[in-house]
Amino acid sequence: MSEVDTKAHDEAEEKAYGFWLFLMSDAILFSLLFATYAIMVTATDNGPARTEIFGYWRTAANTALLLSSSLTMGLASIAICEARKAAAFQWIIVTMILALAFLVLEIQEFAGLVAQGAGPDRSGFLSAYFTLVGTHGAHVTVGLIWMAVLCLHLAMAPIGPAVQSATERLTMFWHLVGIVWIGIYSMVYLPGLYQ
Amino acid sequence: MFGRLTEDALPLYSEIAMAGAAVTVGGGLFVLAVVLWTRSLLYLWRNWLTSVDHKRIGIMYVVVALVMLLRGFVDALMMRAQQAMAMNSGGYLPPEHFDQIFSSHGTIMILFMAMPFLTGLINFVMPLQIGARDVAFPRLNLISLYLTAAGAGLVLISLVIGKFSTAGWTGYPPFSETEFSPGVGVDYWIWALIVSGVGTTLTGINFITTIVKRRAPGMTWMRLPLFAWTALCASILIVFAFPALTVAGAMLALDRSAGFHFFTNDGGGNAMHFANILWMWGHPEVYILILPAFGVFSEIVATFSSKRLFAYNSLVFATVVIALLAFTTWLHHFFTMGAGASVNTAFGITTMIIAVPTGVKVFDWLMTMYRGRIRYQTPMLWTVAFLVTFTIGGMSGVLLAVPAVDYTLHNTTFLVAHFHNMVIPGALFGFFAGYVYWFPKAFGFRLDERWGKRAFWFWVTGFYLAFMPLYALGLMGMVRRLQHYDNPDWQPYLIVAAIGAASVLCGIICMAIQLWVSIRDRERLADTTGDPWNARTLEWYSSSPPPAWNFARLPQIKGTDAFWRLKERGEAYREDENVGAISLPAHSNDGIVYGALAFVFGFSMVWHIYWLALLCFGAIAAHLIVSSFRHPTEDVIPADEVARHEHDWKTAARAGSRYDGDPLCDYRTALRKVPAQ
Numbered sequence: 007m008s009e010v011d012t013k014a015h016d017e018a019e020e021k022a023y024g025f026w027l028f029l030m031s032d033a034i035l036f037s038l039l040f041a042t043y044a045i046m047v048t049a050t051d052n053g054p055a056r057t058e059i060f061g062y063w064r065t066a067a068n069t070a071l072l073l074s075s076s077l078t079m080g081l082a083s084i085a086i087c088e089a090r091k092a093a094a095f096q097w098i099i100v101t102m103i104l105a106l107a108f109l110v111l112e113i114q115e116f117a118g119l120v121a122q123g124a125g126p127d128r129s130g131f132l133s134a135y136f137t138l139v140g141t142h143g144a145h146v147t148v149g150l151i152w153m154a155v156l157c158l159h160l161a162m163a164p165i166g167p168a169v170q171s172a173t174e175r176l177t178m179f180w181h182l183v184g185i186v187w188i189g190i191y192s193m194v195y196l197p198g199l200y201q
Numbered sequence: 202m203f204g205r206l207t208e209d210a211l212p213l214y215s216e217i218a219m220a221g222a223a224v225t226v227g228g229g230l231f232v233l234a235v236v237l238w239t240r241s242l243l244y245l246w247r248n249w250l251t252s253v254d255h256k257r258i259g260i261m262y263v264v265v266a267l268v269m270l271l272r273g274f275v276d277a278l279m280m281r282a283q284q285a286m287a288m289n290s291g292g293y294l295p296p297e298h299f300d301q302i303f304s305s306h307g308t309i310m311i312l313f314m315a316m317p318f319l320t321g322l323i324n325f326v327m328p329l330q331i332g333a334r335d336v337a338f339p340r341l342n343l344i345s346l347y348l349t350a351a352g353a354g355l356v357l358i359s360l361v362i363g364k365f366s367t368a369g370w371t372g373y374p375p376f377s378e379t380e381f382s383p384g385v386g387v388d389y390w391i392w393a394l395i396v397s398g399v400g401t402t403l404t405g406i407n408f409i410t411t412i413v414k415r416r417a418p419g420m421t422w423m424r425l426p427l428f429a430w431t432a433l434c435a436s437i438l439i440v441f442a443f444p445a446l447t448v449a450g451a452m453l454a455l456d457r458s459a460g461f462h463f464f465t466n467d468g469g470g471n472a473m474h475f476a477n478i479l480w481m482w483g484h485p486e487v488y489i490l491i492l493p494a495f496g497v498f499s500e501i502v503a504t505f506s507s508k509r510l511f512a513y514n515s516l517v518f519a520t521v522v523i524a525l526l527a528f529t530t531w532l533h534h535f536f537t538m539g540a541g542a543s544v545n546t547a548f549g550i551t552t553m554i555i556a557v558p559t560g561v562k563v564f565d566w567l568m569t570m571y572r573g574r575i576r577y578q579t580p581m582l583w584t585v586a587f588l589v590t591f592t593i594g595g596m597s598g599v600l601l602a603v604p605a606v607d608y609t610l611h612n613t614t615f616l617v618a619h620f621h622n623m624v625i626p627g628a629l630f631g632f633f634a635g636y637v638y639w640f641p642k643a644f645g646f647r648l649d650e651r652w653g654k655r656a657f658w659f660w661v662t663g664f665y666l667a668f669m670p671l672y673a674l675g676l677m678g679m680v681r682r683l684q685h686y687d688n689p690d691w692q693p694y695l696i697v698a699a700i701g702a703a704s705v706l707c708g709i710i711c712m713a714i715q716l717w718v719s720i721r722d723r724e725r726l727a728d729t730t731g732d733p734w735n736a737r738t739l740e741w742y743s744s745s746p747p748p749a750w751n752f753a754r755l756p757q758i759k760g761t762d763a764f765w766r767l768k769e770r771g772e773a774y775r776e777d778e779n780v781g782a783i784s785l786p787a788h789s790n791d792g793i794v795y796g797a798l799a800f801v802f803g804f805s806m807v808w809h810i811y812w813l814a815l816l817c818f819g820a821i822a823a824h825l826i827v828s829s830f831r832h833p834t835e836d837v838i839p840a841d842e843v844a845r846h847e848h849d850w851k852t853a854a855r856a857g858s859r860y861d862g863d864p865l866c867d868y869r870t871a872l873r874k875v876p877a878q
Contacts, residue, residue, distance in 0.1 A: 023413065023414060028406055031440045042452070042474065050469060133452075137463075
């Protein structure tokens, strides 16, 4: 870089700021899916209702997995900030295992619902449920792929500002995924289980 | 293998559709032939198609917009011709075809004409205005351009392969569901919207980050030029409103392709929920279109009145208030849904309230003109026509905001007249004004005034002739989107409206001639100073066209109208010794790669070629991952090249400008000519 005039902008900060805006946009997308779910929750078309299809243990396990993965992701980001590679690897891999377990449970749940005739094409309620929870699951998948790519970056070169800035954004993304899950847990699962 | 795609997709069902397809394909081939004939493919590829320079990207956006304007306008002409002749007869367009045309007209004009036009203007002007070297994310900017182009491409190709939607530009279910629209038309509409919508969202993020993080030193919020303020507010609206379009489109796609029941008649679907989500995007969208045009008018009215903007602060606050209120009025698009008297009243009131900040703006512009030394050049003519015409449209809007009135006028041509009366003067005239105003900055020569004025008069006359009769027809009970009718009282009005459309056609022809004449006479129209209009804001503080690096050194801002201040002090073209080397992001193929993949992805989703869609999606993801391992390359412009450009421009400007040291010199000369009493 041979820029002579004072660099008035900090690239990492700009990227983080832009990513915040993207997350806001993503949050709006989720809020619309939540609103749709709230509207369609009674539109069961004489099919299964929310009181009949959710499993207590699976939901509890999913919540525990995802919230602990938020913690381990935080620990990974601290390790990357401090350029401690071994610890970074360790925590990212723990996070990936937790996220993968979450996804397996979710896919099992979806497959089970489809098998018992409660797929998304059964009723408006199930369409809204699958779309909301499925979009969240897609976000988890994206996060998982992102973490794998981050591991590759870590393996290939010493920890530099580029990886640190990417980790900052990944952490932000992962926390949004966690926050949305809290919304799903309280709006979708809890009222279904305790009604 | 190819999903639903068979040879039946070719437009052999009607001669008019075949002609449309032939023009589309022929137009594409013609452009390709010219490029190959002049051997400019390599030049275009290196300097334009892969350039991450915000100015070039801006110009390419405007080119997309102008091409799509032609396409959308042909649709308009065909509709006006059909309705003028379809009294007690079928006219010349069968209903299926007529429905495609009004659907594509709306979709194109809003999403692929107005959106690229405003994005192009903001891209070109805003970084210059705030004293920045480029937008915050130049490569992302290029990708956004190609995603928009991919969406536009999907609409264009629907004319050749398959058919476009017949469900109107809003695509209301249940009609747009598979049960009633089993073809590919609605899918083209959905995927064009989603693909370009992703691009637009990324653009919004890019613009906000640029304005928040890259203002030149000293450019505080209340020194920001008004166009940059409106760009910021429009971008905030984009980031917060476009997810609603994505959600509505994606849900409809799931209904259509995967058997979901969001909006279907059966299975517990709720069709009105679509209207809700769509207009949560759709109403802010109106302000996304109009706010940047308000910014253009603000710049022009100050420049051509040789006065600073009247009540700058109130204009800023009005802009922000409009942006906030834009999210509170969406329900007025479907008062007749039956949400109840209280809900309708609440949204009727918010709709009337939003007219207040808009009114504030109109008075601010009028007061800027008051006692100004007004130069009636083309940009100013568009502005004055806007002020008058837009106010009429605003008043009919306040009328429609009364739910009881809306119940009688809903879905009539009164509504059609109203929103054209808002969007044509409020957005399109603004874009035309901006096009004429900033053209010399982009290309180094002005557009011909004579042909510009002809285009203006044809457009304005055509607008009044085309849309005032529609107000009357709406009050006479004519429903919109009629393919034929049997009421003889309507026909004279519809013939007048068709004559209006013909006048607009003359306006468009004048604009084409204007462009040609201006390129021919570019020596006569050349602008050597970089400041052809005696303007006030920073984008004029550079050569025309500006160098890739915009400013040799980032300017220090000491107040509003930064450039005017420099001219007042006679400092605008003072030589600067401390010029250094500048590094800029190198050109990038990413835009074309993502754009092409997104286009094929959209196309294969439309035709249910799922393996190809999956392949494209995977390729996009793989490219994203691979490019995270690449280090972005930069081009370094050596200090002596920067210094040489700076010296050449400032020398030419000092020789050519009458305004440096006394920006009001024209005004003072004119005063001196008035004989003493």
